[in-house]
Structure formats: C-alpha cells, structure tokens
Amino acid sequence: MSLKEVITQRAVQSGGTIHIRNALLPILWLCGIITIPVFSMTLYLVAVLPNWLIIMLIVLAYLPVLVAIFSFLYLLFKNPDKLQSxxxxxxxxxxxxxxxxxxxxxxxxxxxxxxxxxxxxxxxxxxxxxxxxxx
Incomplete structure (x- = not known):
C-alpha cells in the first residue's frame, strides 16, 4: 500500500468518527487543519519566499484562530446554548x-x-x- 493510500484511508476513518458536539467544533478543526501546516510551511520556506508572501501566509495562518475567537465571543453573548453539547x-x-x-x-x-x-x-x-x- 502506498503512502498516499494509507493517508487517504486514515483520513476517511478519522472523518467517520467526528461528531459535531457544539457550534465551535468545525472552526476549531479548521484552525488545526490550516494553522499548523501553514506555519510549518512558512518556517520551512522562510529563506526562499519573498517577504510579502511570508506576511500573507502568516495572516492566512492566524485567520482561522481569529475567526474562532470572534465566533466564541459572539456565541457567548448572543446564543450561549450553542456552545453547549x-x-x-x-x-x-x-x-x-x-x-x-x-x-x-x-x-x-x-x-x-x-x-x-x-x-x-x-x-x-x-x-x-x-x-x-x-x-
């Protein structure tokens, strides 16, 4: 079995067991899926990328985190029941x-x-x- 097939199989198995328990869980998954790889890629390629692209990648990495914080605060004040299970x-x-x-x-x-x-x-x-x- 190739590496690509193993990764695909693991992703499908993991995706099948995810249960959305509250309104913030999808955005928190998005934080992990986008932020960690983008930061890793930026640190790995910092020497070869132009400055404007590094800044854009850092903004892209922080964007899901900022959306998660804003969503939490919005739901906290407007509809706190959505934060419950x-x-x-x-x-x-x-x-x-x-x-x-x-x-x-x-x-x-x-x-x-x-x-x-x-x-x-x-x-x-x-x-x-x-x-x-x-x-």
Whole structure:
C-alpha cells in the first residue's frame, strides 16, 4: 500500500468518527487543519519566499484562530446554548417542551432520560426480551 493510500484511508476513518458536539467544533478543526501546516510551511520556506508572501501566509495562518475567537465571543453573548453539547441542547429542549405542555398529562421520568439517549431504550428493551425468552 502506498503512502498516499494509507493517508487517504486514515483520513476517511478519522472523518467517520467526528461528531459535531457544539457550534465551535468545525472552526476549531479548521484552525488545526490550516494553522499548523501553514506555519510549518512558512518556517520551512522562510529563506526562499519573498517577504510579502511570508506576511500573507502568516495572516492566512492566524485567520482561522481569529475567526474562532470572534465566533466564541459572539456565541457567548448572543446564543450561549450553542456552545453547549448537542446532548445538553436536546435535553434542555425536551424539558422546555414538557414545561410548555403544563400538567395535562403525567410524564414518565424514563421518557425524559430516553430523549437524548435513545440507545438506553434499545438496550433496556433488548435486556427485557432476553429475560422474557428463557431457553
């Protein structure tokens, strides 16, 4: 297997496991993907590149970091819930929905737990099936 194939395979495997948990995660990945290679390239080629190109590369390297800082501050003041995890947001929305409905019907506490965590329902139902079907 060639080096190119190995790198491509690793990138595909890594990309498949990335879960976006909050609004800043994509820009933080962009910081790592752009900033580190551009700085490395600039340091490696500083002797052969003209000054204007070095300045442009440094600006390009700092741009994602500045966008990440600005995005964080914007979300911090305008919509702080977006900085929380996806599970937190789902749980909060479900509790707000239950509060909106009022006391018209009783709410099972297990159903609140299952909303952000559907695997819990699947695992508990499969364990019940195993108990019901003795061999």
């Amino acid at each position: 996806e599970d937190y947001q789902i749980r909060k929305q479900s509790l707000e929905l239950i509060q909106e409905k009022g006391h018209r019907f009783p709410v099972n506490p297990v159903s609140i737990e299952v909303i952000p965590n559907p695997e819990h329902l699947r695992s508990s139902s499969s364990s019940k099936e195993k108990k019901e079907k003795p061999k």
